[in-house]
Amino acid sequence: MQTIQANGYPVLFGEKEYETLNTFIKKNKYSNLFILVDSHTNELCLLRFLSFLATDKTIEIIEIESGESEKNISTCVEIWNILTELGADRKTLLINIGGGVITDIGGFVASTFKRGIDFINIPTSLLAMVDASIGGKNGVDLGNLKNQIGVINVPKMVLIDTEYLSTLPQNQMRSGLAEMLKHGLIFDAAYWAEFKDLSQVDFADFDTLIHRSIAIKNEIVSQDPTENGIRKALNFGHTLGHAIESYFLENETKTDLLHGEAIAAGMIMESYISWQKGLLTEVAYFEIKQSLKSIFGIIDFEENDLQPIMDLLIHDKKNEYGKIQFALLDGVGKIKINQEADNELITKSFIDYKN
Structure with a gap:
């Protein structure tokens, strides 16, 4: 399926595009890779993603609980601390694998950590594929108020693999x-x-x-x-x-x-x-x-x-x-x-x- 060229990044479609992802990672000589998942995508989606990932870089997995209640600044602080403790730097790449909560919070964390590191979205829910991962909006809720804190900052790419939809209720x-x-x-x-x-x-x-x-x-x-x-x-x-x-x-x-x-x-x-x-x-x-x-x-x-x-x-x-x-x-x-x-x-x- 044809790539959609967005403002500053491509939206790629299909299994074959993992090769494009691997080439991109190699070309940009990242120091290390961090993968952000929630408890559901860690269990149901991460192994599929890792089976296509070809890199000699160090990979660290960060897991948060699933659900909208995790989309808050406290969760961001936890992730920023983990990135710091595990040696993330300006040449770190953050890969967000999950639904809208993960792509929203992951994009926000990446955009603000050390004034900005690169990130890639791998949406695994239909909502994230057609909406949350597209357009560069990243952020968190303020209490019960939706998306009150955030930035507009685009990923390096979005990869749409609809096989992940089989994991959804x-x-x-x-x-x-x-x-x-x-x-x-x-x-x-x-x-x-x-x-x-x-x-x-x-x-x-x-x-x-x-x-x-x-x-x-x-x-x-x-x-x-x-x-x-x-x-x-x-x-x-x-x-x-x-x-x-x-x-x-x-x-x-x-x-x-x-x-x-x-x-x-x-x-x-x-x-x-x-x-x-x-x-x-x-x-x-x-x-x-x-x-x-x-x-x-x-x-x-x-x-x-x-x-x-x-x-x-x-x-x-x-x-x-x-x-x-x-x-x-x-x-x-x-x-x-x-x-x-x-x-x-x-x-x-x-x-x-x-x-």
Whole structure:
């Protein structure tokens, strides 16, 4: 499958590209290699990766626990200390093997250790392949607030090996699917049409769909690497989705949501806002709502959940001058950024979501 050239790094596809990785490591004469994994990818993915890795450099494995709760500055401190104790220097390469938590935190650790060392992403979840590992966003959560601390800094390469997807449970695959659906809704109506009825999707050719999703994200990011304009389109569904995800993460009475589950709910609600603001037709809105609910089901909100979620919206990174900014659909396949919605309309979107 054809390489996608991103801003300053290639996105490589397939088993044969491990040869490209080995050549790159040899050419750049790294002093040593560190591999960051979590408890799941250490068990399920690391051996496959090491079977393709050909190097005479010293290799050290750093393992953290799996899960969003590990994506914090304390975990970064632990990793920085390990790198220091084991002799990492400016010519060290960090290879991140895992889902979005690993690529986010690994990229942040590498970007800040000794003012920056090289890193490579090997995403092993669908969400990381089509979203988290692409575009150079790296960072950690601040308490329950998603991705509040971070940098934009690109890896030396991203290697997509879809064999790792066989290690994922169904709910993790579905979580990644949410971002693929988003890419169609904001950029490519034909791509959305391929997914809106999953019974018609040819999963035998799923690699092609993954490639297209990455190409869409890369095309948007390449126009606006630092998110001053069109890159904000990628936040469709995330203004409300991140607030929902954060609320469920901090509330001990709630079951934590996967990222894609929260974003799917956010996309339905922000599609409702798009419709109410005259940007999206009623027919298109109900098609989106029906399709996403058929895949992701419904998150169970209580009436007393709504205000705490609304309170979290003020922390969204797109906000300017204290005003909540949305990326809304301007018809299927198009987007309008920097859109405002008042609390009454946002509340109605939650009510409509439950109906």
